[in-house]
Amino acid sequence: MKTAESVPTEVVQQVAEYFGVLSEPMRLRLLNLLRDGEKCVQDLVEATQTSQANVSKHLKVMLQAGILTRRSEGTSAYYSVTDDLIFELCTLVCDRLASRIEQQAQYFRAFSLTSKQ
Amino acid sequence: MKTAESVPTEVVQQVAEYFGVLSEPMRLRLLNLLRDGEKCVQDLVEATQTSQANVSKHLKVMLQAGILTRRSEGTSAYYSVTDDLIFELCTLVCDRLASRIEQQAQYFRAFSLTSKQ
């Protein structure tokens, strides 16, 4: 049986880093833009309304995390998502967050009933 | 059809925060310790070998993120995991990381073959 202490530090570290990549709004936005397919840096800059340097940096982070793939064409660099697990994770989290909000709404409705009359 | 720009900033922000909670090794260690069931702060302090203040802080973060539940008993505070989605997410990520490492191993083996003779 697996005990808590049996999980190596290295593993915990890497899992934390993976989640860390997904813990930045700008990176999530970039990933969402890459849902349709590969895009070059300039496309992403225009879509995100931030600096080109910033986009390149975030792309580099995700590239090194093994989430993206890079393809050079002329002076442009095209990035695409290689690891669809990311979208799966985002879907799971979004659904859970939505459920919570709905649950909150139910609490309000229940209170509304007890307050009636 | 959903376009990239249609995702509200607030949603992206919250998803990022959710992943952010899971992006700290100490928190993952605490969650792993809570796999078996609820534990009090002191138990977690002894198991993680860090300060009590640090454990309380991380627990608070996860409590506010809706991941944990708190139960008071005497002077002790017992925490337990309410959102099992977390373990599901960790499992998915761990499996993916394991696959990557195995893939890397395959590359080494393939190179070993091409280098033979």
Place this chain on the structure above:
DNA sequence: TCTATCTATTACTCCATTGTCATACAAGGT
């Protein structure tokens, strides 16, 4: 009541990361 234990919180330092600016590099077109 006094003490001991357990937990939460504050103030503080330290480290990591984000975003920006400027610059360097590479490739195409004129």
Place this chain on the structure above:
DNA sequence: ACCTTGTATGACAATGGAGTAATAGATAGA
């Protein structure tokens, strides 16, 4: 060759978060 465009990188300031030490509060027991 020159210029333009697209991308990557380094330095920098600002921000945020982790960890620690000290302290306060709460509860059980003597």
